[in-house]
Amino acid sequence: MEAGLGSSTHMGAGFPDEGVVFENSALFESFEEVEIHPLDRHRVMKSSKRSRDGENTRVRMKNVVGVIARYMAALQEFRRSVSMKVAFDRVGVDRNTISRTAAIAELSLAAPEVFHALPPWDEKEETLAHYAHRCRQAMDDTIRAKIKTMKTKGDLLPIVSK
Numbered sequence: 001m002e003a004g005l006g007s008s009t010h011m012g013a014g015f016p017d018e019g020v021v022f023e024n025s026a027l028f029e030s031f032e033e034v035e036i037h038p039l040d041r042h043r044v045m046k047s048s049k050r051s052r053d054g055e056n057t058r059v060r061m062k063n064v065v066g067v068i069a070r071y072m073a074a075l076q077e078f079r080r081s082v083s084m085k086v087a088f089d090r091v092g093v094d095r096n097t098i099s100r101t102a103a104i105a106e107l108s109l110a111a112p113e114v115f116h117a118l119p120p121w122d123e124k125e126e127t128l129a130h131y132a133h134r135c136r137q138a139m140d141d142t143i144r145a146k147i148k149t150m151k152t153k154g155d156l157l158p159i160v161s162k
Contacts, residue, residue: 061101061128062123063121063123064104064121064128064131067101067104067105067128068104068105068108070091070093070098071098071101071102071104071105071157072105073091074087074088074091074093074098074157075087075156075157077090077091078157079154084157084158084159095159098157098159099159099161100129100132101128101129101132102132102157102159102161103132103133103135103136103139104128104131104132104135105156106135106147106150106156107135107138107139107143109150109155109156110143110146110147110150110156111139111143111146114138114139114143115135115138118134118135118138
């Protein structure tokens with residue numbers, strides 16, 4: 001009985017009778033050695049962060065117009081939702097990013113004449129962070145007071161720079 005059943009060339013050829021009891025464990029050791037290759041198993045594909053439904057992808061802003069548009073999108077979502085965190089998640093940006101560049105959008109909304117009087121941003125010479133710093137320096141006390149009242153009214157995001 002061992003000679004006929006121990007042969008590995010006839011494993012898939014047929015099935016033994018149901019009444020036969022196998023006493024030789026060597027027959028089953030060959031099944032333990034056969035492993036399914038990891039690539040042959042059924043794979044469940046994980047969806048990447050960027051392809052999930054209902055979420056915007058995060059995009060690097062490369063100009064002042066993009067920064068202002070992103071701020072306005074976050075402001076619009078903040079008006080619809082309950083918290084800034086939810087609004088920033090829906091827009092696809094974090095709080096720190098908005099906070100660092102908020103001065104550009106706040107100056108353009110609160111005092112457009114001062115904003116347009118500033119020398120324009122040159123992407124070859126200056127970073128957006130440095131331009132935001134220039135916008136903060138261009139704000140005087142009256143503009144800061146106007147920005148503060150606009151934040152309390154809900155016309156601007158209530159972000160306080162840390």
